[in-house]
Amino acid sequence: MNYQEKIKLSTKGYCDLIKITPKVEKVISNSSIKEGLVLVFVTGSTAGIITIEFEPNLVKDFKEFIEKLIPANKDYHHNKTWGDGNGFSHIRASLIGPSLTLSLNQGSLELGQWQEVVLCDFDNRSREREIVIKVIGD
Amino acid sequence: MNYQEKIKLSTKGYCDLIKITPKVEKVISNSSIKEGLVLVFVTGSTAGIITIEFEPNLVKDFKEFIEKLIPANKDYHHNKTWGDGNGFSHIRASLIGPSLTLSLNQGSLELGQWQEVVLCDFDNRSREREIVIKVIGD
Amino acid sequence: MNYQEKIKLSTKGYCDLIKITPKVEKVISNSSIKEGLVLVFVTGSTAGIITIEFEPNLVKDFKEFIEKLIPANKDYHHNKTWGDGNGFSHIRASLIGPSLTLSLNQGSLELGQWQEVVLCDFDNRSREREIVIKVIGD
Numbered sequence: 001m002n003y004q005e006k007i008k009l010s011t012k013g014y015c016d017l018i019k020i021t022p023k024v025e026k027v028i029s030n031s032s033i034k035e036g037l038v039l040v041f042v043t044g045s046t047a048g049i050i051t052i053e054f055e056p057n058l059v060k061d062f063k064e065f066i067e068k069l070i071p072a073n074k075d076y077h078h079n080k081t082w083g084d085g086n087g088f089s090h091i092r093a094s095l096i097g098p099s100l101t102l103s104l105n106q107g108s109l110e111l112g113q114w115q116e117v118v119l120c121d122f123d124n125r126s127r128e129r130e131i132v133i134k135v136i137g138d
Numbered sequence: 139m140n141y142q143e144k145i146k147l148s149t150k151g152y153c154d155l156i157k158i159t160p161k162v163e164k165v166i167s168n169s170s171i172k173e174g175l176v177l178v179f180v181t182g183s184t185a186g187i188i189t190i191e192f193e194p195n196l197v198k199d200f201k202e203f204i205e206k207l208i209p210a211n212k213d214y215h216h217n218k219t220w221g222d223g224n225g226f227s228h229i230r231a232s233l234i235g236p237s238l239t240l241s242l243n244q245g246s247l248e249l250g251q252w253q254e255v256v257l258c259d260f261d262n263r264s265r266e267r268e269i270v271i272k273v274i275g276d
Numbered sequence: 277m278n279y280q281e282k283i284k285l286s287t288k289g290y291c292d293l294i295k296i297t298p299k300v301e302k303v304i305s306n307s308s309i310k311e312g313l314v315l316v317f318v319t320g321s322t323a324g325i326i327t328i329e330f331e332p333n334l335v336k337d338f339k340e341f342i343e344k345l346i347p348a349n350k351d352y353h354h355n356k357t358w359g360d361g362n363g364f365s366h367i368r369a370s371l372i373g374p375s376l377t378l379s380l381n382q383g384s385l386e387l388g389q390w391q392e393v394v395l396c397d398f399d400n401r402s403r404e405r406e407i408v409i410k411v412i413g414d
Contacts, residue, residue: 002311002413004381035140037177037274039313039377044388045329052232053183057215058225065208065229070341077333087334091341094328098391101177101239101377103272105142110270112182115236132386134379136313136413137274138140173278175315175412190370191321195353196363202353203346203367239315239377241410243280248408250320253374275278275412 001138003031007131011047011121014072015063015092019054020131021109021117027133028104036137038102038109043130046089046123048096053114066092072124089122096120104137139276141169145269149185149259152210153201153230157192158269159247159255165271166242174275176240176247181268184227184261186234191252204230210262227260234258242275277414279307283407287323287397290348291339291368295330296407297385297393303409304380312413314378314385319406322365322399324372329390342368348400365398372396380413 005027009018024040040049052058076087100117103110111117121127143165147156162178178187190196214225238255241248249255259265281303285294300316316325328334352363376393379386387393397403 004311004379035142037175037272037313039379041377041379041386043386043391045327045391050232051183051236053216053228055216055219057217057219058228060215061225061229062232065233069207069345077336078329078331079333081331081333087337090329090334091337094326094338095341095372096233097235097373097376098327099377100235101179101237103142103177103179103270105270105272110179110181110272115181115183132379132381134313134381134386173280175313175410188370189321189374191354191366193354193357195355195357196366198353199363199367200370203371207345234371235373238373239317239375241280241315241317241408243408243410248317248319248410253319253321 001033003033003135005133009129011127011129013121013123013125013127015066016121017059018119019116020119024117024133028135031135033135033137034107036104038104039134040100040117041132042098042119046086046093048093048098048120049100050096050118050120051115052118054116054118086124089124092122139171141171141273143271147267149265149267151259151261151263151265153204154259155197156257157254158257162255162271166273169273171273171275172245174242176242177272178238178255179270180236184224184231186231186236186258187238188234188256188258189253190256192254192256224262227262230260277309279309279411281409285405287403287405289397289399289401289403291342292397293335294395295392296395300393300409304411307411309411309413310383312380314380315410316376316393317408318374318395322362322369324369324374324396325376326372326394326396327391328394330392330394362400365400368398
C-alpha cells in the first residue's frame with residue numbers, strides 16, 4: 001500500500017524550527033498503514049528536516065550553531081543571481097537535507113522518547129511550506 | 139514484504155564510532171527479503187548514522203572534525219535545561235542525522251568496497267542503544 | 277514492485293557537482309512505477325548526494341563552504357593509511373551522506389521548482405561513479 005499527503009505550514013524563515021511529529025502521525029493514521037516506511041520530504045531549496053529534542057534552549061543552540069557555521073550576513077555569490085539575499089539559506093538547506101525516512105512499526109513511528117521530527121525553514125522571509133509525507137507498507 | 143528487527147549495542151559515548159554493517163546484513167538475512175529498501179535508524183536524540191571507510195586513522199579524523207565543529211567543552215543553553223551537560227551531543231546528532239536508507243539488490247546491500255554503515259554515539263556517557271532495521275521489498 | 281538501475285558518470289573530483297535529476301527521472305520512467313519511494317545512493321566513501329538549486333553562483337558558494345569547513349590542504353591522519361591524500365574527501369562524504377530518498381507521486385518526483393538532485397564527488401581525482409537508483413511502489 002502507498003499513501004501520500006501534504007502538510008501545509010506557514011513559517012517565519014530565519015531558521016524557524018517547527019515540530020511536525022503530530023502532523024506526521026495524523027497522516028499515518030489517515031493512511032491506515034501499520035507497518036512500513038514513512039518519508040518526510042520538504043520541497044524547496046531553502047528548508048530542511050531534522051530530528052531533535054524540541055525544547056527552547058536546544059532550539060536556541062541549534063540556531064546559534066547554524067548562524068555561526070553559515071552566517072546570514074556574509075556575502076554569497078548566489079545573492080548576485082536573483083538579488084534575494086538568501087544564499088546562506090540555500091547552503092544551510094543543502095547541508096541539513098530535505099529528506100528523513102522513518103520506520104512505522106505496529107502503527108507507531110519508531111522515535112526516541114524526546115526525538116521529534118522538525119522542519120527548519122532557513123529562508124530569509126516567511127513562507128508557505130509544503131511537506132510531503134509518503135507512507136508505504138501494509 | 140515487511141520486516142523489522144532491532145540491533146542492541148553498548149556504547150561508550152563521546153563520538154564512539156561502531157561499525158554495524160555485519161549486524162545489518164544479519165537482519166537482512168533473517169528477513170528473507172532479497173530486493174528492496176533497508177532503513178537503518180537510531181532512536182534517541184544524541185546519536186547518528188553515517189557511512190565511512192572504517193579504518194582507525196579516518197575514525198580519528200572524523201572525531202577531530204566533529205570536536206572542532208561542535209566542541210564538547212563549550213557552554214550550551216541546553217545544559218541549563220536538564221543539567222546533563224550534553225548540549226554538544228544533541229547538536230552533533232541533529233547535524234549528522236539518525237536515518238540512512240540503503241538498497242538491497244539480489245540479497246546484497248549496495249555499498250562501496252570500503253563503505254561501512256557506522257553508528258556514532260555522541261552522548262557524554264555510555265549508553266545501551268537500539269538501532270531499528272526495517273527491510274521492505276520482495 | 278521493485279526496480280533498480282545504476283547511473284554511470286565520469287567526474288572530475290574536487291567537489292565536482294553534477295546535476296542528475298534528468299537521469300533519475302529516466303530510470304523512473306524505465307521502471308513503469310508511478311507511486312512510491314525512490315532511493316538515490318552513491319556507492320563509495322568519497323562522494324555524496326544533495327539537493328540544491330543548480331545555478332553557477334550557488335555551486336561556487338557550496339564549494340567555498342565545503343573547502344572552508346573541511347580544507348583540502350590540511351593534514352589528515354587518513355593520509356598516512358593509504359598515502360592517497362584524500363582524507364578531506366572522506367570526511368566531506370561522511371558529513372553530506374550518500375543517500376537521498378524521494379517521493380514518486382502520479383509518475384513525478386516531488387521536488388521544489390528549483391530543487392535538483394546533485395552528485396558531489398569529493399575525491400581528489402577523476403572517478404567513474406555508479407549511483408544506485410531503486411524505485412519501489414506500484
